[in-house]
Amino acid sequence: MKKEIGKEVRKEVKSSGIGFFEKYLTLWVIICMVVGVIVGKYLPTIPDFLGNFEYANVSIPIAILIWLMIYPMMMKVDFQSIKNVGKNPKGLFVTWVTNWLIKPFTMLGIAWVFFYVVFKALIPPELAKDYLAGAVLLGAAPCTAMVFVWSHLTKGDPAYTVVQVATNDLIILVAFTPIVAFLLGVGGVSVPWTTLILSVVLFVLIPLAGGICTRTFVVKKKGLEYFEKQFIPKFSNVTIIGLLLTLTLIFSFQGNVILENPLHIILIAVPLIIQTFLIFFIAYCTSKKLKLPHKIAAPAGMIGASNFFELSVAVAISLFGADSPVALATIVGVLVEVPVMLILVKIANKTTHWFPEKD
Numbered sequence: 553m554k555k556e557i558g559k560e561v562r563k564e565v566k567s568s569g570i571g572f573f574e575k576y577l578t579l580w581v582i583i584c585m586v587v588g589v590i591v592g593k594y595l596p597t598i599p600d601f602l603g604n605f606e607y608a609n610v611s612i613p614i615a616i617l618i619w620l621m622i623y624p625m626m627m628k629v630d631f632q633s634i635k636n637v638g639k640n641p642k643g644l645f646v647t648w649v650t651n652w653l654i655k656p657f658t659m660l661g662i663a664w665v666f667f668y669v670v671f672k673a674l675i676p677p678e679l680a681k682d683y684l685a686g687a688v689l690l691g692a693a694p695c696t697a698m699v700f701v702w703s704h705l706t707k708g709d710p711a712y713t714v715v716q717v718a719t720n721d722l723i724i725l726v727a728f729t730p731i732v733a734f735l736l737g738v739g740g741v742s743v744p745w746t747t748l749i750l751s752v753v754l755f756v757l758i759p760l761a762g763g764i765c766t767r768t769f770v771v772k773k774k775g776l777e778y779f780e781k782q783f784i785p786k787f788s789n790v791t792i793i794g795l796l797l798t799l800t801l802i803f804s805f806q807g808n809v810i811l812e813n814p815l816h817i818i819l820i821a822v823p824l825i826i827q828t829f830l831i832f833f834i835a836y837c838t839s840k841k842l843k844l845p846h847k848i849a850a851p852a853g854m855i856g857a858s859n860f861f862e863l864s865v866a867v868a869i870s871l872f873g874a875d876s877p878v879a880l881a882t883i884v885g886v887l888v889e890v891p892v893m894l895i896l897v898k899i900a901n902k903t904t905h906w907f908p909e910k911d
Contacts, residue, residue, distance in 0.1 A: 580792075581890050584799040591800070592807020599804040607750065614801055615754045621794030622700040624787035626763025628710040640712075643839065643848040647716045650835040650856040651694040652727055659691025659827050660684070660735050666823040674819060679877050683820055685736055686881020689868055691827065692731045694720055695858035699851060701795055702858060702893055706850035706900045713851045714760060720855060724863070732867075799890060806883045813880060820884040828892050832857035836900070839907075846907040850900040858893055861886045 592599055605612040667680040667687075675683065695702075695717075703713040770779045803810070810817060832853045839849030864882040872878040 580796050581799060581894070584796045585803050585887070588800040588803025589807040589810055591804040593811060596807075599801075599807075602801065603805065611801075611805075614798060617794050617798040617801065619754065619759050621791050621798060623759045623763055624784070624790045625700040625704050625710060626714070626759045627766050627784065627787070628763075640844070640848070642842045643712060643844055643852050644716060644719060646835050646838050646842070646844070646849075646852045647720060647855055648723065650831060650838070650852070651720060652723060652731070654834060655694065655827075655831050655856050656688070656692045656731050656735060658830060659687055659823075662823045662827050662830075663687035663691075666819075671819050671822075675816070679816075682872070682877035683816075683881045685872070686864075686868055686878040686885075687820075687823065687827075688732060688735045689864040689878070689882055690824065690859045690861070690885040692728055692735070693724065693860035693863045693867075695855050695860055698795075698858050698861075698889075698893075699855045701791055702854035702897055703851040704791055705897045706854070707847060708851035708854075709845075709847040712848050716851060716855055724860070728863075795890075802886055806886075809880055809883060810887070816880070817884050817887065820881050821888045824885055824888055825892055828857045828889070828896070832896050832899075843908055846900075846904045849907060853900065854893065854896065857896055859885050859889060861889065 602613045603611070663684050667675055667683050668677075671680075699717055700713065702708075703710070767779065770783050774783070835856045836849055836853035839852050844852070861882065864885060865879065868876065868879040868882045
């Protein structure tokens with residue numbers, strides 16, 4: 553009897569622990585970066601061919617991979633539980649305030665200090681201005697798609713994360729342009745609205761609808777226990793594989809740009825990394841102060857810390873050109889985001905004891 557209980561305990565620990573791909577995710581990310589840059593440099597016909605499949609500045613191949621990446625997360629959403637979000641709105645307030653009243657302005661301040669003061673001898677003033685514009689574009693675009701990965705890795709509440717992201721997307725529609733225009737001190741900044749709307753549809757609405765339909769169908773046919781214990785585990789590595797393929801493709805598109813600007817890439821990365829840690833801890837510690845459960849606090853921190861880099865890169869390219877220093881700065885945001893976010897995931901997972909035990 554004791555042996556059977558012991559087997560069940562070990563089985564449960566193993567099933568709830570971090571998987572093979574997740575355990576070595578940093579290594580896989582580095583490999584994907586290297587492979588992507590090599591492909592972009594020595595096999596440019598591949599990214600050139602894939603680059604033809606684009607609509608409203610959104611890469612269709614990347615959109616498909618992101619959909620593959622977040623679809624398993626969406627299947628975990630119990631649509632009925634979304635109704636309960638209103639009972640604990642503090643997590644939404646933390647997300648909104650951090651993302652829109654704090655993050656864009658701290659990004660401007662930190663980037664300005666480093667580009668114009670700390671790195672003054674290394675970055676010419678005209679380049680500093682362009683890099684600052686790229687940083688502002690990143691700071692004004694909190695995460696939409698990738699946050700589902702970070703929420704998954706920190707065992708966030710899927711239903712609550714969906715609402716956090718969905719409301720964030722609605723705010724982007726009205727707040728992104730005026731905030732960018734104000735921070736850059738430039739009027740008439742043109743934002744591709746079609747890109748925004750298409751991104752929301754592709755990265756939130758379609759996978760959410762598909763996930764809910766799948767969940768409803770499987771639960772109706774096989775029952776909830778089968779869905780949670782047998783069906784969902786089949787997709788445990790799909791999210792990570794989708795992430796790695798997405799990164800490989802992104803870096804294949806920007807291989808030459810990265811190789812031609814190694815020093816400036818490091819200089820741009822410094823304020824972006826500092827900003828990422830700062831925003832995460834502002835939202836995370838505020839959530840702790842408000843006694844929110846960890847499954848809400850972790851995604852709240854991740855949404856602000858991570859960036860909607862698809863939008864930032866698209867706007868930079870449409871406004872300043874694909875070969876502009878502004879676009880380079882947004883690309884560096886992609887380069888540093890995943891390794892830094894993985895560090896924050898580990899921090900979040902090691903600090904679950906900060907939050908109420910009711911979680």
